[in-house]
Amino acid sequence: MEDSSSTPTATSSTHYFSIFTNYPLISAFTAFAIAQFIKLFTSWYLLERRWDLKQLLGSGGMPSSHSATVTALAVAIGLQEGFGGSHFAIALILASVVMYDATGVRLHAGRQAEVLNQIVFELPAEHPLAESRPLRELLGHTPPQVIAGGMLGTVTAVTGYLFTRIATS
Numbered sequence: 342m343e344d345s346s347s348t349p350t351a352t353s354s355t356h357y358f359s360i361f362t363n364y365p366l367i368s369a370f371t372a373f374a375i376a377q378f379i380k381l382f383t384s385w386y387l388l389e390r391r392w393d394l395k396q397l398l399g400s401g402g403m404p405s406s407h408s409a410t411v412t413a414l415a416v417a418i419g420l421q422e423g424f425g426g427s428h429f430a431i432a433l434i435l436a437s438v439v440m441y442d443a444t445g446v447r448l449h450a451g452r453q454a455e456v457l458n459q460i461v462f463e464l465p466a467e468h469p470l471a472e473s474r475p476l477r478e479l480l481g482h483t484p485p486q487v488i489a490g491g492m493l494g495t496v497t498a499v500t501g502y503l504f505t506r507i508a509t510s
Contacts, residue, residue: 364505365417365432365498372413372497376406376490405482405490407443411436412494420502440491443482 360366380402415432422428461473482490 364421364501365414368417368494368498368501369410369414371501372409372494373406375497376404376409376493379404379493380406402482403486403489404493405440405443405487408436408440408482408487408490409494409497411439412491413498414494416495416498417501420498436491440487444484444487 411432415429415436418426418432419429
């Protein structure tokens with residue numbers, strides 16, 4: 342006869358709530374949130390001298406929230422499960438691809454959007470494309486933005502790890 346505490350219902354409800362204690366996931370979300378929050382200030386200070394709340398959700402800018410997220414995930418997995426394991430290897434490759442893409446494809450797509458927006462802006466008013474919405478230009482990141490995001494992700498994951506170690510001691 343089975344113990345009632347090991348029924349699928351009891352196990353699955355506990356399993357669903359374990360997401361709130363998933364250290365790598367929490368590190369990744371925290372790093373993303375911090376990076377997006379910092380963008381609010383760096384865009385005000387460096388660019389526009391006005392608050393742009395769209396920065397809380399937008400891509401591009403300083404620091405790279407994509408880089409912060411995937412770096413925090415990889416470092417947290419490495420700290421939790423070891424840097425020699427396959428989970429860390431997967432997370433490291435994912436982080437590398439995301440960070441490379443941010444400085445490569447997405448950065449150049451943003452630059453192409455700038456050129457296309459300028460071309461459309463200069464079209465005569467009677468041209469069918471003259472009234473089209475501008476393309477988003479802030480898509481990718483410069484290498485310093487990606488490095489800053491990576492550093493932020495690392496600091497976030499290490500801080501979370503130390504906090505968890507202290508809290509469970």
